[in-house]
Amino acid sequence: MKRIRHALAACDVDIAGIEGILITHEHSDHVSGLPMLAARTGTPVYASEGTARALAGKIPALAGRLRAFAAGTSFEPAESCIVETFPTPHDTPDSVGYILRLDGLRAAVVTDLGHVPDWLPDRLSGVDTILLESNHDAELLRAGGYPAFLKKRILGQRGHLSNAAAGQTAVLCARSGTRHIILGHLSRENNRPELAYQVTYDALASAGFRVGADVTLEVAAPWAATSRVTMRNEELDMMRVGAQVENSSFLTPHS
Ligand SMILES: [Zn+2]
Numbered sequence: 001m002k003r004i005r006h007a008l009a010a011c012d013v014d015i016a017g018i019e020g021i022l023i024t025h026e027h028s029d030h031v032s033g034l035p036m037l038a039a040r041t042g043t044p045v046y047a048s049e050g051t052a053r054a055l056a057g058k059i060p061a062l063a064g065r066l067r068a069f070a071a072g073t074s075f076e077p078a079e080s081c082i083v084e085t086f087p088t089p090h091d092t093p094d095s096v097g098y099i100l101r102l103d104g105l106r107a108a109v110v111t112d113l114g115h116v117p118d119w120l121p122d123r124l125s126g127v128d129t130i131l132l133e134s135n136h137d138a139e140l141l142r143a144g145g146y147p148a149f150l151k152k153r154i155l156g157q158r159g160h161l162s163n164a165a166a167g168q169t170a171v172l173c174a175r176s177g178t179r180h181i182i183l184g185h186l187s188r189e190n191n192r193p194e195l196a197y198q199v200t201y202d203a204l205a206s207a208g209f210r211v212g213a214d215v216t217l218e219v220a221a222p223w224a225a226t227s228r229v230t231m232r233n234e235e236l237d238m239m240r241v242g243a244q245v246e247n248s249s250f251l252t253p254h255s
């Protein structure tokens, strides 16, 4: 929660102005700051049905605040803001990604997925800004100190996206019109920001995109707040406050 407070302050956002909290799934790296954040804001907490069930069990104080949706459906949490949802292949029953639609612009949060399903690039087609998981370098992970079961989990089809997979996905997105790519959910142990950046940079450059001109590329480091992303309507901003807090859209409640 301290980290969220600092990140919000760095982005000049008043916590009282938050209108909703989107949760991708119930893993603790995504919800440890949720009880305090929910208490401070009083806003609804949106989650898929399976995630909402898990959250209700974990955090009784959310009773009455949870707004559950079926993964794959859309809803309108604030005037003129549509939130599209899609299921993500992750090792939890009902995790989702989000696409926020506001004033004709779309911004997507795509993290915590072991692979990119065939249908996903179509769903992301034309998204203006994407926060894309670039979790690990596969070689660093394999050579690193994680126990074998954890390495297998992360590398599996329901684990996390590697830098190489992020690079391929970034190219597909750029081909369909994406202009801003932020790499996030980086592992502290099995990745480095400069490595993640280089892999996706090379993939985009090989596909003929000029990074910085055709498409912007940034990395949300796990330990720092990044700048604020503003969609055209000034009243409803998409926040990004670092890779620790990147997994929902109005704000992600990490501690
Ligand atoms: Zn997870």
Ligand SMILES: [Zn+2]
Residues within 6 Å of the ligand: 027, 029, 030, 112, 185
């Ligand atoms: Zn995660």
